[in-house]
Amino acid sequence: MIKRQVLRAVAVVGLSGVLITGCNDSEGANRSDQPSVSSSSSIEPVSAKAQAAEKVKLAVEERISVDEGQFGSGTNSPCSTSSPQMFTAQCKAAADATSEAAGLALREISGHQGFATLDSVARKLQDAVRTYGTLGCATGPTAADTRKACLESAAVIARGFPDLRSGANLGLAGK
Template identity: 40%
Template sequence: MNLARPAARGRLSLLALAILTGPLLAGCGATAARPHSVSPVAAVRPAPPYARYAQALAVTEVQQAVGERVLEDERRYGTGTHSPCSPSSGRVFTSACGRAAAETGLVARGAVAAVAGRKGFGSLRTTARALVSAATAYQRLGCATPPATGADRLGCLSAAADIARGLPHLRDSILLGYGGD
């Protein structure tokens, strides 16, 4: 039973009506009519909170499955110019780069498996597949020993460069999953 005074209830009803209809009436002034087109901002609806939560949960699961291994291998093998697979390194055609390539390939395969069947991991999927290809090419060409031909050497250098910068790209791609990419 509502014990509020009738006059107070009337004022509250008018206030509620004003709050609800104010934004609708604001566009009914003497301004020029606008065409009924959908603005780009209105066309893109934000994901409902439960969808964002589900995506964040999925990213967290992938990060737990892959992220720790990425960080571990970054510490063990280095990245970029600090990697034994850096084309500027004197260790590109050694077993040190061969081990880094094999481990990076394993991490990348794990990333592909972790996002299999999940939506919103396009960057991670693309990056991981490229790393799997680079690690496979490095192994297939026998790059852990100096290649015999110039074409093989170029193939080894290209694969090694991808491997050297691959782990940070994997890590960043995992984080892009929070945005749905």
């Protein structure tokens, strides 16, 4: 919301400059005497944010693509709640890779604004992986309440790569 207001303000200032320039030109003013609207420094922070968002997206996407190719995601993940591998070392390996991708995302966005969704997704993933490990889900627990908690964590992990990708894409929009 604030980003939109800033962009509107920049647009209004730029449009005002064009209108003023237009009025001066009609009065015979020399164009070379007019200040260039494109040299306004207020546009540069938006560009820097866009560059940072693109850098984050590329780094996260590169990591996700490698891990997702190896482990799959969603119903193709060994951590899918319908997968027979959910309570095995295969899901633990996928969980670890997902946590590492989330950690990369958090390192990439550190110190940058406009990545609230990616930050939230990455932290949620790391919490789910931590819970999966703490409960010993990869060793096939037998207690019903433990298995239920494992199912919840595994479902978050299985959606991890697509959720990180969506968060990185939303970062391009400052969300």
